Amino acid sequence: MKKAIHIFTALALGIGSACAQAEPPALKVCTAENEMPYANKAGEGFENKLAQYVAEQLGRKLEAVTWTDPRYFIRDFVDKGLCDVVMGVDHGDPRLLTTLPYYRSGYVFITREQDHLDLRNWDSPALKTAKRIAFAPGTPAETMLRAIGRYNDMFSYQQELVGFKSKRNQYVKYDNDKLVNEVATGKAEIAVLWGPAAARYVKASNTPLTMTVIPDDNKRADGEKVGFHYSTSIGVRKGEVALLEQLNKIVRDKQDEIGELLEAEGIPLLDEPETALSMN
Structure with a gap:
């Protein structure tokens, strides 16, 4: 009987370990500590909300990695692998791979x-x-x-x-x-x-x-x-092509839901040029 219990316990532990391993890693998003209305440490900015939505669509938990100085966070955080994603970058930013634009303003x-x-x-x-x-x-x-x-x-x-x-x-x-x-x-x-x-x-x-x-x-x-009109994208580290493709799919398939988040903020939204839509 004791042997049976030990076998059952071992199986249960094995299943639990397999489930834990199957859980996808958190989506680490570089976010500003205090750059409102985009983002803050309390998660009150519209980019905080967009990051949460993107993480949910990927089936991953959100992990915010905060920075304080906008001049160096790509070099000091993204390039060093401390975060995976940057919300709200200029489309075509040469420091990153950028998704299809998710809004233009x-x-x-x-x-x-x-x-x-x-x-x-x-x-x-x-x-x-x-x-x-x-x-x-x-x-x-x-x-x-x-x-x-x-x-x-x-x-x-x-x-x-x-x-x-x-x-x-x-x-x-x-x-x-x-x-x-x-x-x-x-x-x-x-x-x-x-x-x-x-x-x-x-x-x-x-x-x-x-x-x-x-x-x-x-x-x-x-x-x-x-220039007075600009397109905004999600940025990922160079070389992360698979993640870029996943994010592009969200931008394509969930444009209405993303637009609703932006419209609730009151952001003036403009039509995207065809050249930007055809990239990536």
Whole structure:
């Protein structure tokens, strides 16, 4: 009898071990510790939600691997194998393999509804007369403000908008909610921001705000095009072709569900160019 019990126990342990081995590994997703509205450590960003959805579709548990500095996380986390997936990268980012785009959006003008500003493009008269225009440096907004001769007018005001400066390498951060709030409170007449970065705060504002997608036909003073519409993909480490194909299948098959998550955030969504859809 004891021998039978021992055999049964051994079989049970063997089955349990086999089940444990069959469970797929967690999907390690590189995510920002505090880069809202995209992601934070508490999982409150829209990219946190998208990562959870992708992990569920793959039948894997989500493991968030957080980073603090956006400049180095691909080198220090992805390339070293500390995470498998990066949400929200530019389609075609040369540092990674990128999936088919799961959304396309653009930069927007943000104004108060009550001000009735007729903002259609960078030639709009309101941009010439506005006393304060909120924007983040290093973006297409800065390039076009220089092109229309308004950058120097905003230089001192821009320094007031800095929300964070690190002690290491002087990494400067501009908080998206603060920039939107500048318009909501009337401190600035206009803000120019990446639509997905602003949408949550525009939607939540007690002061009704308007987002106008900026056309993608802008040029610098020297005639070079300045892009204002971009496609966003999921990134994986180079060489991880099998994972890339799995993710592409999710993007293709679950586009409606992904779109619902993005629309709930209030993100302005644009049609994808045929060239991007045919890649990968």
